[in-house]
Amino acid sequence: MKRVTIGDVAAHAGVSTATVSRVLNGGLVAESTAARVWEAAESLGYSPNALTRSIFAGRSSTIGVIIRDLSSPFYLDLIRGIDEVAAASDSPVMLANTYRRADREAAQVRAMDQQRVRGLIITADETADSQARRMAENGTPCVIVARNPPGLHSVSLDDVAAGELMAAHLADCGRSRVGVVSGRNRPTQVKRVTGLRHGLVERGLPEPEEVLVENEDEVDAAVGSLLHRNDTVVCTTGRLTVSVHTALTARGLKMPDDIGFLTMDDFPWASTLGISVVAQPAYEMGRRAAELVVEEPAVPARIVFQPTLIARGSCGSGV
Amino acid sequence: MKRVTIGDVAAHAGVSTATVSRVLNGGLVAESTAARVWEAAESLGYSPNALTRSIFAGRSSTIGVIIRDLSSPFYLDLIRGIDEVAAASDSPVMLANTYRRADREAAQVRAMDQQRVRGLIITADETADSQARRMAENGTPCVIVARNPPGLHSVSLDDVAAGELMAAHLADCGRSRVGVVSGRNRPTQVKRVTGLRHGLVERGLPEPEEVLVENEDEVDAAVGSLLHRNDTVVCTTGRLTVSVHTALTARGLKMPDDIGFLTMDDFPWASTLGISVVAQPAYEMGRRAAELVVEEPAVPARIVFQPTLIARGSCGSGV
DNA sequence: ATGAAAGCGCTAACAC
């Protein structure tokens, strides 16, 4: 039950703790001594205490990642990118899911701070920004994902471009009356709608009709209200894709003939179902975010990625 | 840049570090002193160092969770259950994704051990069991999910029952010739097939025809080979659901008329697509796993959950 | 009610 410490190893090998420490960290030690120490460590089942190491270093080597919604494919790919970079720099990753609850977000940021993470990657509301700023001042690099608040590192998507990409594709497919389901109060989604509107108007098409929802429950009614006057439904967030798609198919509507459908973020079922999407380079975004944590640039980096369209036919065929 | 320590707070409040510590942990302190200390902590922006606390306690309060595949809905629900219980006991959760790579699994278990996690919940291959046992001996409660190796806590599904549930439903739907796509070398899936076989034979139906695959790439061919002689395809793991479904629909087959389809684990798109599944109570399993970590029962607990069938028509309609 | 001081497991100067 009592943990094996460096002292036990030292005693077993007949050397001092300092020597053991040197062996473990690749300092200058005689071959024979090193061998004895390794053997002792092995036979005692020694496992170094990362906590004590960190306390000495002033911070741990762990990278903290706060995710709003693990069930979203975007975040999964983001995490994959982060994991990749973190593994390369030998940093454990501490992932926390906040389930989009503001109180949990705040609590998780605080927890990560207290764990003295080496850096923090945050996907959260504006409310977390001030906490992040305080951490940054204390020397913990914080990267905000999907938004780009001033004074902090950020990795985000060109959301306006995403909207314009949607508009271009819809125009190519000969769609003209566009209904939009969008999340309430989401700056990201507001920009996407702005881009969409701009792109449509620019092409001489009517402005999109927008309806805002808070969560899944409201989607069916929202979609219903859009169907009267539109031939296409656009969804500005991957999170609502399932609900919107369900609302459509539940009414017996077939894509693209009865209704056009275009949404954000690629996901595994999209290709089987033939759903066209505007995708974010999530994996790359994750990599960059992690790199910012590792490299700690002195001035806040604001990295913006470009979206891409993946046409699969749910809006009809292009030009 | 220099972190505020308990000493700074003490100096600022004109008391000793011991007193600050007592205030922070709710010891016996005079109201007025406590107030001064809180104020000092506040104004200095003090954030307690969880690392040093843990080193003193001998272990951290963090619960480690090692997941094979974050993209699987089963694990997402499992995590939700874990998070819920962990939050209630004020334990941060450290999540690690291993992407089904044995080397990463081993590395993550080791990392968690070195972080001195309070307990560990593992979804991994047999290869990790010995590491887990060693940790358990050192006083770190380890819970294995989805398998139940001797000597360790475990939370798993009655896989044979899952197979039998499948057989029963298929029989109800009048299916008789069943092809099975299953993962190679997965004890869990072997049991499911056993249950399926037993259930079918018991009802006087022919044995299922099984084909083993390693990963997604092989699924299409596997499914193709099953279609000649069968009217139904069963998939024994949620991980392959997309690929199997794609292989089916890509051939223009409609469910349930052209082909029956039954798979494991519920997922968001299943209801929209009308896919019948045998589901695991993932959320509850997560809760129990976390509870085992928190409660640290002295003798290994082996908890087995029962699967449920969710019929949605992809095999036709039941009796 | 409060302070002084020892010590948690480990690292890093500084001696020898």
Added chain:
DNA sequence: GTGTTAGCGCTTTCAT
């Protein structure tokens, strides 16, 4: 090369 020793930030007796 290797040992001694002083901390890292915090908690916890033991005095006062």
